[in-house]
Amino acid sequence: xxxxxxxxxxxxxxxxxxxxxxxxxxxxxxxxxxxxxxxxxxxxxxxxxxxxxxxxxxxxxxxxxxxxxxxxxxxxxxxxxxxxxxxxxxxxxxxxxxxxxxxxxxxxxxxxxxxxxxxxxxxxxxxxxxxxxxxxxxxxxxxxxxxxxxxxxxxxxxxxxxxxxxxxxxxxxxxxxxxxxxxxxxxxxxxxxxxxxxxxxxxxxxxxxxxxxxxxxxxxxxxxxxxxxxxxxxxxxxxxxxxxxxxxxxxxxxxxxxxxxxxxxxxxxxxxxxxxxxxxxxxxxxxxxxxxxxxxxxxxxxxxxxxxxxxxxxxxxxxxxxxxxxxxxxxxxxxxxxxxxxxxxxxxxxxxxxxxxxxxxxxxxxxxxxxxxxxxxxxxxxx
Numbered sequence: 001x002x003x004x005x006x007x008x009x010x011x012x013x014x015x016x017x018x019x020x021x022x023x024x025x026x027x028x029x030x031x032x033x034x035x036x037x038x039x040x041x042x043x044x045x046x047x048x049x050x051x052x053x054x055x056x057x058x059x060x061x062x063x064x065x066x067x068x069x070x071x072x073x074x075x076x077x078x079x080x081x082x083x084x085x086x087x088x089x090x091x092x093x094x095x096x097x098x099x100x101x102x103x104x105x106x107x108x109x110x111x112x113x114x115x116x117x118x119x120x121x122x123x124x125x126x127x128x129x130x131x132x133x134x135x136x137x138x139x140x141x142x143x144x145x146x147x148x149x150x151x152x153x154x155x156x157x158x159x160x161x162x163x164x165x166x167x168x169x170x171x172x173x174x175x176x177x178x179x180x181x182x183x184x185x186x187x188x189x190x191x192x193x194x195x196x197x198x199x200x201x202x203x204x205x206x207x208x209x210x211x212x213x214x215x216x217x218x219x220x221x222x223x224x225x226x227x228x229x230x231x232x233x234x235x236x237x238x239x240x241x242x243x244x245x246x247x248x249x250x251x252x253x254x255x256x257x258x259x260x261x262x263x264x265x266x267x268x269x270x271x272x273x274x275x276x277x278x279x280x281x282x283x284x285x286x287x288x289x290x291x292x293x294x295x296x297x298x299x300x301x302x303x304x305x306x307x308x309x310x311x312x313x314x315x316x317x318x319x320x321x322x323x324x325x326x327x328x329x330x331x332x333x334x335x336x337x338x339x340x341x342x343x344x345x346x347x348x349x350x351x352x353x354x355x356x357x358x359x360x361x362x363x364x365x366x367x368x369x370x371x372x373x374x375x376x377x378x379x380x381x382x383x
Contacts, residue, residue, distance in 0.1 A: 002225075002324060002326040002328075002329065003322055003323065003324055003326070004320070004322070004326065004327065004367065006321045006365065007078045007365055009078060010028075010034045010076065010365075011028060011031070011076040012026060012031055012074065012075055013073075014062075014063075014066055014071050015072040015073075016071060017070055017072060017156070017157065017158070018072070018157070018158035019072045019074060019209050020158070023066070024059060024062035026048075026050045026059055027056075029054050030050050030051050030052075030053075030054035030055040030056075030059070031048060031049070032049045032361065032362070033047075033359075033360070033361045034046075034047075034048050034049075034075060034358075034359070034360040034361070035357070035360070036075050036082065036358050037355065037356060037358065038083075038207065038331070039354070039355045040203060040332035040353075040355065041198055043102050043103055043105045043106055043109065043190075044083070044102070044103045045088075045100065045101070045102055045103070046073060046083050046100070046101050047100040047101070048073065048098070048099050049096055049098050050063065050096060050097040050098075052094075052096060052097060055097070060097075063090075063099075064092070066087055066090050066099060067087070067090075068086070068089060069086050069087065069088075070087075072085060072086055072087065072101070073085060073086075073087050073101035080328070082208065082358075083103070084104070084208050084209045085101045085102050085103035085206070086101060086107065086157070087099060087100070087101045088100050088101050088102045088106070103206040104157060104159050104162075104206055105206060107145075107157040108141065108188065108189040108190040109189075109190040111144055111188060111189050112186055112187065112188055113140070113144055113184065113186060113187055113188070113189055113192060114144060115143040115144055116128075116177055116182070116184055117140065117174065117175060117177055117184075117185055117192070118175045118176075119139070119172070119173065119174045120173055120175050130173045132165075132167035132168045132169075132170070132171060132172065133174070133197050133200045133201050133202045133215075133295075134167045134168060134213040134214065134215065135167060136172055137197050137202055137204070138163055138165060138213055140189060141163065142160055142163075146160060159209075159211060162209045162211060163210075163211050163213065164211070164212045164213070165212075165213045165214070166214040166215055167215070168201050168215045170298070172197075172201070172295055173289070174196065174200065174292075176192075176285075176287070177287075195285075199251075199283070199300065200295045200296060201216065201298065201299035202215070203215060203333050205331065205332040212331065214333050216299070216303075216352070217352050217374060218374060219350055219374060223335045223336060223337045224334045224336055225323075225324055225329055226338075226339070227323060227324065227336060227339070228338070228341070229341070229342050229343075230320070231323035231325075232319060232320060232323070233318050233319070233321075234318060235313075236311060236312070236314075236340065237311070237314055238309060239309070240307060240308070240309045240345065241307070244279070245274070245304055245305065245306075246278060246279035246304040246305060247268050247269060247270050247271040247274055247275070247277040247304075248266055248267070248268040248270065248278045248279070249266065249267050249268050249281065249297045249298075249304065250264055250265070250266050250279065251264065251265045251266075251282075251283060251293045251294075251296040251300070252280065252281075252282060252283070253284070253288050254282070263289070263290050263293055264293055265291075265292070265293030265294035265295070265296060266294070267294065267297040267298040267300075267301045268297075268301050268304075269305070271306075274306075277305075279304065281296065283296065302374075303352075303372060303374065306373075308373040309373055310351075310371065310372050310373060311338055311340065311370075312370050313369055315368070317368070318365075318367045318368055319367040319368075330353060330367075330369065331353065332354060332355065333353065335350050336350075336352070336353055336371060337350045337351070338371065350374040351372060351374055352374045353369060353371060354370045354372045355369065357369075
């Protein structure tokens with residue numbers, strides 16, 4: 001059985017851009033603090049603190065040459081690579097170096113789209129055709145990173161070989177190409193993912209250098225781990241919050257005042273427990289069909305019915321070293337079941353991992369996680 005365990009050490013390596021060719025590595029004894037996280041549908045961060053007195057003159061000279069985006073920060077938990085991404089900021093004081101980095105999705109935030117976004121064809125032989133939203137996301141990333149007039153070299157951040165997909169079962173139709181169907185949406189790639197594809201059911205995260213393009217897990221997916229209250233060191237919090245609860249999710253492109261030529265999409269089932277409990281989402285995206293709006297409603301429905309009951313580990317608490325889950329299994333988005341039978345709410349249900357924050361220093365390792373409710377698979381038909 002896998003367990004979280006206690007690492008003997010953390011190591012940090014500064015690589016040249018791409019994460020393969022080493023530049024320098026501060027000695028373990030000079031590494032005084034390490035922090036890193038994994039998160040869902042956002043860019044994770046990491047930082048290391050190096051004591052200059054323990055690093056030595058030669059290492060100090062190399063650390064002084066570390067450049068944001070020219071170098072990558074790699075973090076190893078014992079021998080396992082747990083985090084990697086471009087250096088974002090370097091700060092030197094009289095006694096310490098602090099190197100901060102973002103994960104590889106930072107490259108998608110710093111690369112402007114130069115391709116036509118028109119995935120409407122039903123012909124599978126067409127390079128741009130309707131398909132799982134994860135496939136569309138990979139296509140957009142590949143087209144921008146592997147070619148174009150402004151690429152310094154093909155795949156300069158070395159991301160494409162490390163893309164991992166878990167496709168949805170429903171095909172998406174996506175276009176953002178202006179009224180003449182030939183205009184390029186000039187925005188960062190990450191904004192396309194966040195504003196257009198995440199509402200259609202895309203989930204993304206990073207593990208090491210891998211960019212994972214996935215889908216929301218449901219009760220039909222197997223659990224990566226099963227935890228109990230004994231799996232946590234310190235307190236836990238169970239929160240049953242109706243803020244995001246819904247039995248029907250509506251998405252419309254209708255404006256507040258001008259309601260002409262508007263459409264809507266709806267997903268969900270009216271609940272016998274809650275009655276009709278609606279959530280309305282407005283979108284300003286252009287050129288949407290009723291099917292597009294239904295996709296957005298479907299993607300927003302998961303985890304709203306029943307009323308979400310979340311489990312959190314407050315500051316100062318962490319996963320116990322004996323928790324039956326490995327660091328390799330702690331990927332944002334995966335299903336983790338929890339039985340908190342010692343609590344008054346007495347929850348025993350599946351969750352999805354949304355965030356994890358890890359700190360390591362003189363007192364050892366602290367692994368904090370946040371779990372959000374998992375939903376039943378939505379089986380409604382499109383319009």
